[in-house]
Amino acid sequence: MRTPRAVVTGGAGFLGSHLCEALLARDISVVCLDNLLTGSARTIAHLLPRRDFTFLQSDVTRPVRVEGPVGYVFHLASAASPADYLRWPIQTLEVGSQGTRNALELARRKDARFLLASTSEVYGDPLEHPQRESYWGNVNPVGPRSVYDEAKRFGEALTSAFRHSRGLDAAIVRIFNTYGPRMRPDDGRAIPTFVRQALRNEPLTVTGDGSQTRSICHVDDTVRGIVELGLAGHSGPMNIGSPYETSMLELARRIIDLTGSRSPIRFIDRPVDDPAVRRPDTSLARAELGWEPAVTVEEGLRGTIEWFVRELALTRSA
DSSP: OOOSEEEEETTTSHHHHHHHHHHHHTTOEEEEEEOOSSOOGGGGGGGTTOTTEEEEEOOTTSOOOOOSOOSEEEEOOSOOSHHHHHHSHHHHHHIIIIIHHHHHHHHHHHTOEEEEEEEGGGGBSOSSSSBOTTOOOBOOTTSTTHHHHHHHHHHHHHHHHHHHHHOOOEEEEEEOOEEOTTOOTTSOSHHHHHHHHHHTTOOEEEETTSOOEEEOEEHHHHHHHHHHHHHSSOOOOEEEOOSOEEEHHHHHHHHHHHHTOOOOEEEEOOOTTOOSOOOBOOHHHHHHHOOOOOSOHHHHHHHHHHHHHHHHHHHHHO
């Protein structure tokens, strides 16, 4: 049994804050590290009074020091939305390279299990559909998205090197499009953008002709998969994502319906290297972890919209 204490880098982000909660619910105390570049102290404010939760404002691209025993290191630190990693390209590459190295070294010193939060973006604009973990991807190494894609691919290589050459108990999870409460309204990804626009009766900006697809997975399901893999012995890579695939145009129309919005749809230019399709093959997660998504799209989107209604109201009153 490992020490029931985990370090979560990027723990004040959208996904990281939910992971901190999920670990605490498993009676695993948490040390949350975040430099708050894209994360927010608001996401973890309700956890600060707990004795089993510690927040350290820290940049993981510098050497990481955590006092006391650690059983697990979950490395989530990184800008994750295109708007963010295009705004901070060098920082994104640094956290994927030196930041991953520092998190790995922390796990090695503490004899902890390490989990790298990688991404479906390592598959690029895929020529295989759905994407299996054995697929090597189709990534433009010098395109605008490469700062994120290649940072994660390098992080996977470095994690594998630590596992093979230094005997570190390390695993890789490839996370597909995740949504839910605590996403920033200005995050730049499709669901927060569409919901914000719909609630304000503004045009929903769909890129290209809207035929490109994504497979959206509720944050509760994604985090459950991350925790299960983190506590298991499997090394991955392992896809965690929903098989529910939808076009961006269909998603925009669905959000208009769920919000009762009067918003029209406006088509804008599609970003360079934007993947045409995205859907995970989750056979490995099902076989090894017994993991499958449980939150329906209807339930997940409704709950997310309700959260955004409250969040935008707070913003207006501030």
